[in-house]
Amino acid sequence: MKSLKLKTKVILWTTVMMIGLFVSYNILQYFVMNSWMIHYEEQSIENKMIAIQNLYGDQKLSSQFIKENKSFIHSINEKSETIRILDENGESIIAVSEEELLQVPSHSVQNGHFELIKTGDDRLLVYRESLNGTNFAVEIIRNMEIFDNLLAQFGLVMFLSGIGAVFLSLVGALFISKQIVRPIQDISQTLTIIKKFGLKERVQVQPAQDEIAELANHFNELMDQLETSFNQQKQFVEDASHELRTPISVLNGNLMMLNRWGKNDPEVLEKSLNSSLKEVNRMEKLVKDLLELSRLDSEKIKNVSILLENPQYIIEKVINDFQITHPDFSFSLQTTKGEALAITEGHLEQVLTILIDNAIKYSNDEKKVNIYYHQHELTVQDFGIGIPEEDIPFVTNRFYRVEKSRNRKKGGYGIGLSIAQKLMDNYHGKLSIKSQLGEGTSVTLTFPKSI
Template structure:
């Protein structure tokens, strides 16, 4: 039993569907055909018994209704009537009280047919030499005779019809079960075709990579089509994530290679001869310290970006007024960069609030203001403006620096992307600041966009939802 169970569990699902559908149909057919066969057999037997009972009543009535003496001789003369009522495969005979035959009329049956005597008024079914007979025996009493009437019917027609019904019923059932098996296989193949396509796609993905997708028919809207759509969407996300991860590793390797190479070069130089030269020693140590600081900042920003992109990032539940945070930060930047002019125009008529942790808003503004300071040219002016549009808080930061080429505007929020890599490296940039800013804005369901004219100005646009209950 265990081996059969294990064998069944190891079958392909299409065979399981075929076997289960055939088994269910087999049980239904067995139940239905058994009931149908039993009902039809009972109905045919009932008809045969009813017929023979009616004939017995007719014969008894014929003999009992005669006004004259009905003796043995008169019964013998009634053979004409019995021949009229007698049917094929039937025997009607009258015997006296001692069991002696008085009259017998038969069609296709021998008059001397011996059967088990009927001891009661009930009908009896008997088997004689493998044949099925229905026997009915009733007493007959007239003014000149006492005896018995026996009607014996050979039920071979009933047996033939019963066997034919049995054969047809079960042949049709067997044929239906066979067809159900074939139909089950076709249905299983049809239903499992999308799953087979899904499996093939997974195998191709394993061999060729994440670009493979499940082929789909736009007309199909069933559950399996939904699974295929979801799988394709998940694979698109996986492919995108893989590409980002690959790009991240490549960019990080590239960014780390430069400071490590510089450190290696200075250490090698010091190891060879520079340690005996105070001037070279001081220069190398200073350059190495700068590169260590750059590595430290790069690792910090990578960790920060990873934290922002992971589920560990805790979105602040605080509802804050952004203007005080902006004004406080501007005071710090004014002290840090006294050569710059930071102009802030507050167009907000009311004190609005947004859902954001003040530390995250401050971190976001530091990144943007730091970029504005770094990439400014002769103009040392940074302009900011806060306003409200409908239920949105809008904030702009504009600098008059090197600007961004139009074709690079969509790329500046990518990791490690820098418009001018040489100048950015000179200014200490790692190319991660705007990626961190975008992730902070995204985590708070905000919007960040950039616009620029190369060589003239750059505008960063921020947008956040205003908390309605705070108004």
């Protein structure tokens, strides 16, 4: 059974179940009909017994009297039936039958009880009762041959119906198995194609909105996610390799130069060491940012009631830190109806630092950064070079550059906004960007009221 295919199992179990139900129903129907017909015959015999008892009434009974009044017995006698009146010794006084007399041993029947007696190929239904409380007894014997023939015909009909039911069960099982297995086969075939040719293939979803269609939809969604993740991973590896190639090339060039002749020239040695240290620091920052992104990808916000009651303290702290490191910049904080934010102190400081750092990097002559804190929104505005409109949807992608050398010249790798976006996603918030070339950029963080 374990080695059978699913389609075969569905056909087998469906057929067995339908045949089992049909056979059980027919057996039950057979016994119900048998019981009903026997009960019907018993009722008919009891009615005749009452009529005979009423015939003799309170008469003083004798064998002669009974013989002289047997015409009524003849009138109520039916085909395949024998009516006998017995004396106290069990001997027949009269016996009436339209056919051959039916007889059973007197000791095999108890007064007041129906007995079903098998004699040869026939079944006899026998009922015996005392005649008005005397020593005489009335015995009615009915041959069940007609009844048995009817049951036999009924059984034949059920048998032929059973053969038809088996055929219909097989047809139904084939149809059901096809409906169940075909979508699963489609998924299996799609997986085979994906294994050979990649993640582009998808399962055709059937119009019926059932569990199989739901499974196919989930499968396609999973393939979409896998394809997106695969493409992102591929792009990530390519970008990371590209970003690491430049500092490694610089380090390699400096070391080769020092190894050949530069180590004897103090000025060249100092420049090479400074350049190498700069590239090492850049690689260190890149690795740190990559690890941070990896951590954020797997991080789940467990506390669903995070609420920072005094975010302005963190905002002012970050601004003060930048004022110390960038005294040539002007920082302005405007707060109107600022409310608690659904984020931790550490993550708020991290995302705000990223946005202000970008604002400083891409500022022009107007070295000014405005921070707006209104209700559940936090906006960082600069007056720098701006971002082309067509690039705005992509600037939060990892390693994305508006210009090929823009981030490298500014000392970045295009990961900061990716980290900020991931942080906001983890807190079910939103990061939106508005920008115009030559005028500046505004980045707005919108926090949920609670998570």
